[in-house]
Amino acid sequence: MAEKLRGACIIGQSGGPSAVINSSIYGAIKTAIESEDITRVFGAAHGIVGVIAGELYDLDLEDPEELALLPNTPASALGSCRYKIADPDKDDTDYKRILEIFKRYDVRYFFYNGGNDSMDTCEKISRYMNKVGYECRIIGIPKTIDNDLFGTDHCPGFGSAAKYIATSLMEISRDTAVYDIGAITIVEIMGRNAGWLTASAALARDKCSGCGPDLIYPPEVVFDFDKFLDDVHRKYIENKNVLIAVSEGIRDKTGKLISQYSSANAGEIDAFGHVQLGGLAAILASFVKARTGAKVRGIELSLLQRCAAHCASQTDIDEAFMAGKGAVEAAIQGESGMMVGFEREYIDGRYTCKTKLVPLKDVANYENKFPLEWITTEGNDITHEFIDYALPLIQGEPDRKLVNSLPRFARLKKILVK
Amino acid sequence: MAEKLRGACIIGQSGGPSAVINSSIYGAIKTAIESEDITRVFGAAHGIVGVIAGELYDLDLEDPEELALLPNTPASALGSCRYKIADPDKDDTDYKRILEIFKRYDVRYFFYNGGNDSMDTCEKISRYMNKVGYECRIIGIPKTIDNDLFGTDHCPGFGSAAKYIATSLMEISRDTAVYDIGAITIVEIMGRNAGWLTASAALARDKCSGCGPDLIYPPEVVFDFDKFLDDVHRKYIENKNVLIAVSEGIRDKTGKLISQYSSANAGEIDAFGHVQLGGLAAILASFVKARTGAKVRGIELSLLQRCAAHCASQTDIDEAFMAGKGAVEAAIQGESGMMVGFEREYIDGRYTCKTKLVPLKDVANYENKFPLEWITTEGNDITHEFIDYALPLIQGEPDRKLVNSLPRFARLKKILVK
Numbered sequence: 001m002a003e004k005l006r007g008a009c010i011i012g013q014s015g016g017p018s019a020v021i022n023s024s025i026y027g028a029i030k031t032a033i034e035s036e037d038i039t040r041v042f043g044a045a046h047g048i049v050g051v052i053a054g055e056l057y058d059l060d061l062e063d064p065e066e067l068a069l070l071p072n073t074p075a076s077a078l079g080s081c082r083y084k085i086a087d088p089d090k091d092d093t094d095y096k097r098i099l100e101i102f103k104r105y106d107v108r109y110f111f112y113n114g115g116n117d118s119m120d121t122c123e124k125i126s127r128y129m130n131k132v133g134y135e136c137r138i139i140g141i142p143k144t145i146d147n148d149l150f151g152t153d154h155c156p157g158f159g160s161a162a163k164y165i166a167t168s169l170m171e172i173s174r175d176t177a178v179y180d181i182g183a184i185t186i187v188e189i190m191g192r193n194a195g196w197l198t199a200s201a202a203l204a205r206d207k208c209s210g211c212g213p214d215l216i217y218p219p220e221v222v223f224d225f226d227k228f229l230d231d232v233h234r235k236y237i238e239n240k241n242v243l244i245a246v247s248e249g250i251r252d253k254t255g256k257l258i259s260q261y262s263s264a265n266a267g268e269i270d271a272f273g274h275v276q277l278g279g280l281a282a283i284l285a286s287f288v289k290a291r292t293g294a295k296v297r298g299i300e301l302s303l304l305q306r307c308a309a310h311c312a313s314q315t316d317i318d319e320a321f322m323a324g325k326g327a328v329e330a331a332i333q334g335e336s337g338m339m340v341g342f343e344r345e346y347i348d349g350r351y352t353c354k355t356k357l358v359p360l361k362d363v364a365n366y367e368n369k370f371p372l373e374w375i376t377t378e379g380n381d382i383t384h385e386f387i388d389y390a391l392p393l394i395q396g397e398p399d400r401k402l403v404n405s406l407p408r409f410a411r412l413k414k415i416l417v418k
Numbered sequence: 419m420a421e422k423l424r425g426a427c428i429i430g431q432s433g434g435p436s437a438v439i440n441s442s443i444y445g446a447i448k449t450a451i452e453s454e455d456i457t458r459v460f461g462a463a464h465g466i467v468g469v470i471a472g473e474l475y476d477l478d479l480e481d482p483e484e485l486a487l488l489p490n491t492p493a494s495a496l497g498s499c500r501y502k503i504a505d506p507d508k509d510d511t512d513y514k515r516i517l518e519i520f521k522r523y524d525v526r527y528f529f530y531n532g533g534n535d536s537m538d539t540c541e542k543i544s545r546y547m548n549k550v551g552y553e554c555r556i557i558g559i560p561k562t563i564d565n566d567l568f569g570t571d572h573c574p575g576f577g578s579a580a581k582y583i584a585t586s587l588m589e590i591s592r593d594t595a596v597y598d599i600g601a602i603t604i605v606e607i608m609g610r611n612a613g614w615l616t617a618s619a620a621l622a623r624d625k626c627s628g629c630g631p632d633l634i635y636p637p638e639v640v641f642d643f644d645k646f647l648d649d650v651h652r653k654y655i656e657n658k659n660v661l662i663a664v665s666e667g668i669r670d671k672t673g674k675l676i677s678q679y680s681s682a683n684a685g686e687i688d689a690f691g692h693v694q695l696g697g698l699a700a701i702l703a704s705f706v707k708a709r710t711g712a713k714v715r716g717i718e719l720s721l722l723q724r725c726a727a728h729c730a731s732q733t734d735i736d737e738a739f740m741a742g743k744g745a746v747e748a749a750i751q752g753e754s755g756m757m758v759g760f761e762r763e764y765i766d767g768r769y770t771c772k773t774k775l776v777p778l779k780d781v782a783n784y785e786n787k788f789p790l791e792w793i794t795t796e797g798n799d800i801t802h803e804f805i806d807y808a809l810p811l812i813q814g815e816p817d818r819k820l821v822n823s824l825p826r827f828a829r830l831k832k833i834l835v836k
Contacts, residue, residue, distance in 0.1 A: 017596050046598045075592035082597070166824055167728050174493035174827060175725035178435050179500070180464045185721075207821045210829075282697065302717045307593035310585050311728055313823065395823045403625045405731065405813045406584055409592060411628075 002334020420752020425526025
């Protein structure tokens with residue numbers, strides 16, 4: 001056990017939000033408030049941008065009952081940013097400013113809740129503080145629906161997004177199959193570089209034959225238009241109703257995003273009368289319609305897949321809390337320069353999850369790629385290994401606070417420190 | 419009380435599905451199976467098209483436990499159709515065929531579950547059967563998320579769609595407000611001719627300041643591009659984050675749908691570099707981006723607003739059941755040529771709902787328009803009268819059967835009668 005370190009802490013959030021990101025900061029805030037070593041608890045307004053600007057919320061002034069609503073409140077409650085911080089060895093302007101703020105408020109603990117870029121920011125600040133000899137314990141709290149953070153079995157936010165995707169695809173597959181004329185439906189799913197979310201579409205058919213997608217296109221496989229149209233046409237002839245899940249990040253063999261195609265420049269696939277630039281699902285729909293003549297609809301799940309707290313996984317909420325709590329506990333015990341990660345264990349066949357620590361340096365340099373062996377050889381479906389991996393992460397229904405049957409989100413006062 | 423009429427019944431569904439449409443047929447099927455007067459219970463495969471084709475399911479062979487899952491199973495379980503039946507006075511081909519099927523199976527009860535067009539079909543069949551003197555009691559069971567059926571306070575399906583829209587907008591409004599750079603988000607909502615669904619966006623901010631839309635554009639108001647862009651720009655300057663709800667059916671003063679605009683033919687609003695045809699939200703987003711320079715996103719709620727059984731209203735589910743049950747009970751009591759409607763009552767200030775009967779003839783000829791006095795004079799918002807009207811309809815969380823935290827929908831055998 002390291003020496004006791006007394007001082008204030010700052011908690012910040014950055015990157016795209018999720019349905020459970022606030023459960024993580026609740027875990028951190030609650031543990032920090034209850035800790036004897038942490039003297040004051042600040043929230044950074046809009047992540048590191050708020051620290052640099054000296055905009056800190058005094059979280060000790062928040063109503064505990066409102067804070068307790070955070071686990072069911074989607075989207076970064078403290079505000080977020082997409083700020084790319086410089087390499088401290090090249091430009092230390094921001095770091096000097098951060099150090100100044102840390103000194104002014106005697107900040108000895110810094111917790112940063114985000115994805116790959118946020119962990120990179122965290123690592124750089126940690127490195128700088130070490131270099132200048134300012135004692136401050138810095139721990140990253142993972143968050144990303146994309147599930148691509150290195151060193152952890154999975155990421156908080158992924159389970160809830162996966163559950164929303166699976167639930168929605170089950171409902172869509174019922175909806176689009178009601179007519180006897182048949183229909184082809186293409187659903188565009190987030191995850192530009194990793195197929196975790198797109199693969200989650202496969203959960204829809206786990207226990208429900210006839211539910212869920214017939215074809216799944218993750219971004220790891222080079223997208224071949226001819227093969228795709230052949231696949232879809234064959235399924236259409238076989239089944240009449242076809243449901244297709246595609247990653248927003250699919251690319252052709254030259255590396256060009258299919259979302260940057262327009263139906264006019266489809267070359268060998270011919271012209272379709274009009275130029276289509278309205279998102280990947282709409283582009284694919286126009287190609288499929290031209291090939292099959294079927295009734296075709298493109299659906300973009302859009303933001304709801306990352307903010308649908310009403311369809312969150314309680315397992316995900318609990319684990320997100322555990323990650324925030326674990327970060328503060330680890331720091332109090334003397335750890336720094338680490339991110340909280342998850343390790344899965346099966347005890348008597350039952351899934352359990354515990355935290356571990358991963359060096360921020362590793363997290364900043366690698367990503368958790370979707371295993372290629374979990375994609376079928378045809379490149380248009382996902383194997384059962386993924387179902388076994390993902391199913392435990394979507395379990396449990398949240399007991400949300402409702403008013404008039406609508407969600408009652410946390411309302412923080414967010415009082416800025418003078 | 420009319421004379422007892424013994425015979426078989428057919429239950430059919432038609433038009434676009436909803437989250438609770440199967441709760442209605444469950445009410446009808448259960449009541450019919452339990453009735454002494456109704457000898458056999460058939461389901462029409464894909465509505466009236468199945469009757470004409472002689473494709474009937476034997477619903478007496480279904481497992482009662484599967485039938486009991488229908489209230490939480492979205493989308494027409496018996497299949498649907500969009501078949502425009504002829505005027506029987508002009509072309510009676512279909513009607514002769516329907517009569518032949520009715521006679522073959524001794525069908526004396528016909529229940530048809532759908533929206534305006536379905537009630538029109540129902541009315542025509544009723545008229546024909548009267549004319550040829552075939553005794554058959556015909557009752558319509560209302561269904562439409564659009565809430566535009568005449569003669570009823572509201573329609574089964576609307577409450578659940580309204581709840582999904584309000585919940586989603588609350589979540590989206592949190593998600594899109596996390597960055598300090600501000601963002602404009604345009605959400606496209608169903609309801610081509612009536613503003614009921616678009617107005618439901620207003621529910622999102624009922625008890626939650628800062629949640630929900632800043633501007634609402636129902637289809638009843640002529641859409642003026644200049645006024646719209648002025649509205650949005652003003653709100654953007656005031657609030658930084660702007661959330662806008664628009665009906666898919668908004669039209670300009672010439673009656674042209676805005677969804678048929680492209681950013682290239684915007685005339686006085688200038689050119690924007692590319693042609694945009696990807697749905698209304700995307701078109702409006704390109705105009706708003708050109709005007710404000712802001713980060714703008716278009717979101718189409720698409721099918722989920724009509725099939726999201728996971729976010730249904732228990733009140734809606736219960737009332738949908740009551741409509742199906744009420745239809746069968748009314749027919750057994752001798753009624754025909756009617757649709758079941760709802761009447762709202764407040765007992766000690768508490769909302770209650772009971773069924774009544776409305777002549778099919780009236781339902782087929784009129785529609786339930788959104789009250790113009792519930793739209794603000796600016797034409798870009800909804801008054802509190804609508805909130806008072808809609809709030810009771812979205813109450814109650816469904817107790818859904820889940821397997822692995824995913825919905826377990828009804829799986830009917832759908833055995834065709836030989």
